[in-house]
């Protein structure tokens with residue numbers, strides 16, 4: 001049995017595309033996230049550019065959420081360690097600088113330890129910093 005090699009332009013483009021995808025996947029950073037919710041902890045591997053919430057939901061964690069846009073504030077959390085980019089959220093800068101974030105828009109920039117908090121705790125902080 002001999003293998004045939006397609007030399008058409010489309011096939012060459014597909015080979016190039018798949019080689020490029022492998023290279024991109026091989027260099028994509030993944031961050032280790034320890035997420036605690038209601039006393040239970042889970043370790044997550046969050047690829048660069050993805051939110052903690054999306055990966056946690058994919059892994060079957062039952063986390064409060066709604067809009068997934070950083071607007072409704074139903075997914076609040078506190079960073080114990082590490083850094084995230086949550087620049088798309090409605091949190092005030094003061095609250096974000098204290099380590100609070102919204103999991104739906106929290107994109108890790110390092111390995112992190114994160115714990116969920118109540119919406120009330122976050123809303124109280126938001127109100128205190130807006131006065």
Ligand code: FES
Pocket residue numbers: 064065066067068069070071072073074075102103104105
């Ligand atoms: S799900 Fe709405 S702010 Fe996160």
